[in-house]
Amino acid sequence: MREFDYRRPSEVSEALALMSADPAEARFLGGGTNLVDLMKNGVERPGLLIDVRGLPLDRIEVTDGGGLHVGATVTNSDLAAHPEVRRRCPALAQAVLAGASGQLRNMATVGGNLLQRTRCGYFTDLGKPCNKRAPGSGCPAIAGEHLNHAILGGSAHCVATHASDMAVALTAFEAVVKYETPEGRGEVPLTEFYPPVGDTPHRETALPPGALVTAVVLPPAPVAAASRYRKVRGRASFAFAIGSLAAALEVRDGIVRDVRLAFGAVAARPWRALEAERVLTGGPATAEAFAAAADAELSAAQPLRDNGYKVMLMRNLVVAVLSELTEEATR
CATH class of the missing domain: 3.30.43.10 (Uridine Diphospho-n-acetylenolpyruvylglucosamine Reductase, domain 2)
Structure with missing residues (x-):
C-alpha cells in the first residue's frame, strides 16, 4: 500500500x-x-x-410530510435499526441487513455505500485490462468470466454490475442525493446519480469533481410502508447478489394502485423497472400480470454467454415478491 x-x-x-x-x-x-x-x-x-466520520452528518430525521433525511455518515447498522426507517420503508432496512456482516455494517456509511465501486474481478486485478479502471484498455469480462455481470444497460465497453443493496431500495423510492462543493450545495436524483455506461464506464457518478455527499433524502411515499427487499446470492452468507429486488405494492379491490420496483445486480446501476411499473399500474394484482410486467421490463435484456439465467431469476423474483405483498395487502 x-x-x-x-x-x-x-x-x-x-x-x-x-x-x-x-x-x-x-x-x-x-x-x-x-x-x-x-x-x-x-x-x-x-x-x-x-x-469524514467526524462531520456533523450522522443523523436520521423524519421530514415534513413523512419522508426521511439520512446523513451521509450514518452507519449502515444505525440505518437498519432506526425505528422510523423500519416503519416507513422496511425494504431499505432489509436491504442494508442483507448487504454485509454486522462488523462491516458497524463501519460502513450511507455515503460510502452509494460510492462503492464494482466487485468485478477484472476491475480489482491490476494484471488484467479494464475500461473502468484504465479507459481504453478493454473489457475482458465480455468474452471471459461474466457469470454475475450485467444483462441490462451494459455496453461493448463494460458489463460490470453495481454492488450496493442499499442503493437498490433507495432507487425504488426516488431518493435524492445531496452534496456540497466549494461552490455551494446541489442534489441529484438517485435514478440519475449513476450515469449510463456507454463508452465512459470510468465515469461512475454524476457528482461534480471534489463533491462531498452530505445526505440522502427519501421523499414521502406511503406505498413504501408495504415494501420488501429480496436478495438472491450464490451462497447463504454475506455474499454479493446475483439478483435482487426492491418492491412495494398498493392493492385495492384486486387492482394495483401503486407499485415500485428496482432490480439489483443486473446492471452497472440500480435498475428502476419503470416499464414493469407502467404495465402493472391499474391492472389486476395476479401472478400472471406480475409475470407479464417482468417480461416487459426484461425484454431489453442482453445476456452474455453465461449469465442468461438472470432473466428467469428476475422474472421469478418479481412474481414471488409481488404475490407475497398482494397476499399481505388483502388479508
Whole structure:
C-alpha cells in the first residue's frame, strides 16, 4: 500500500478545502470498507485520506410530510435499526441487513455505500485490462468470466454490475442525493446519480469533481410502508447478489394502485423497472400480470454467454415478491 497522509476535519467546509487543495491525490474516507480494500490491491493509490466520520452528518430525521433525511455518515447498522426507517420503508432496512456482516455494517456509511465501486474481478486485478479502471484498455469480462455481470444497460465497453443493496431500495423510492462543493450545495436524483455506461464506464457518478455527499433524502411515499427487499446470492452468507429486488405494492379491490420496483445486480446501476411499473399500474394484482410486467421490463435484456439465467431469476423474483405483498395487502 502506498504511504498516505491522513486528516480528520470537523466541518464540511474544512473537508472540501482539503479536497480542493489536491483533488488528484485526495479521497474522502467513510468507513473504508471498500476504499481500503482497493488501496490494498493497488486499484486506489491516494496520497491523502480525508476522514469524514467526524462531520456533523450522522443523523436520521423524519421530514415534513413523512419522508426521511439520512446523513451521509450514518452507519449502515444505525440505518437498519432506526425505528422510523423500519416503519416507513422496511425494504431499505432489509436491504442494508442483507448487504454485509454486522462488523462491516458497524463501519460502513450511507455515503460510502452509494460510492462503492464494482466487485468485478477484472476491475480489482491490476494484471488484467479494464475500461473502468484504465479507459481504453478493454473489457475482458465480455468474452471471459461474466457469470454475475450485467444483462441490462451494459455496453461493448463494460458489463460490470453495481454492488450496493442499499442503493437498490433507495432507487425504488426516488431518493435524492445531496452534496456540497466549494461552490455551494446541489442534489441529484438517485435514478440519475449513476450515469449510463456507454463508452465512459470510468465515469461512475454524476457528482461534480471534489463533491462531498452530505445526505440522502427519501421523499414521502406511503406505498413504501408495504415494501420488501429480496436478495438472491450464490451462497447463504454475506455474499454479493446475483439478483435482487426492491418492491412495494398498493392493492385495492384486486387492482394495483401503486407499485415500485428496482432490480439489483443486473446492471452497472440500480435498475428502476419503470416499464414493469407502467404495465402493472391499474391492472389486476395476479401472478400472471406480475409475470407479464417482468417480461416487459426484461425484454431489453442482453445476456452474455453465461449469465442468461438472470432473466428467469428476475422474472421469478418479481412474481414471488409481488404475490407475497398482494397476499399481505388483502388479508
